[in-house]
């Protein structure tokens with residue numbers, strides 16, 4: 363079958379060749395563990411049962427998980443082994459099963475869920491560059507959407523990802539997510555809902571403001587905006603001098619002040635001290 367699961371629409375047989383996501387049909391993962399550094403309603407006290415998938419269909423130049431997104435590491439797991447990993451994380455007390463960058467493996471992940479359906483919420487943690495067709499395939503298994511909304515400007519998204527259409531594609535996908543999930547939080551843990559993440563980038567406050575405007579206008583069903591400050595220079599940024607530093611306190615404050623006045627109803631704000639390589643996990647495979 364030819365792969366058209368994401369907006370890259372490669373239309374190739376991944377049993378024979380790799381797509382723009384950099385991987386074939388085999389599911390590659392680089393780590394699974396109880397992740398303590400997600401939003402408090404996702405990590406809880408014991409951690410989010412996070413599975414990091416290798417390869418990526420977006421590939422930001424500054425990717426904070428660069429080796430993974432470029433599929434430079436990872437081990438192959440079958441759907442049955444992935445189902446066992448879900449169970450292992452759940453047995454270890456995970457607050458949820460958190461699928462990080464799962465888009466290019468949607469069909470394989472669905473096979474894993476058909477073998478084992480966790481009794482804890484499932485988080486679909488994505489860059490936001492999704493097709494509605496792909497999302498609808500995995501929707502029956504998802505409780506919480508955790509999409510990024512990285513850029514508004516097509517110039518910025520073109521510069522950092524090669525995709526001019528990022529904003530229109532991502533907002534279409536996020537609108538679908540916002541429509542489909544109502545926020546439910548019990549005992550400090552999210553059971554259902556949407557958290558839209560935005561990572562503040564250096565020299566990019568005006569684009570952050572436009573992203574906030576979009577969220578303020580389109581927020582629904584108690585969804586949260588999560589403003590992230592953990593940007594750390596990383597990846598393939600030689601050609602982008604502005605990306606070679608962390609964000610400044612001034613940039614951080616300007617974005618937060620704007621968000622406070624923008625009409626955003628629910629938000630998480632990451633502390634500025636989070637911009638450290640300590641927040642990038644050590645990969646196992």
Ligand code: SF4
Pocket residue numbers: 365366367368369370371372373374376380381382383384419465466467
């Ligand atoms: S998932 Fe990979 S192969 Fe399939 S359309 Fe997207 S980039 Fe291409």
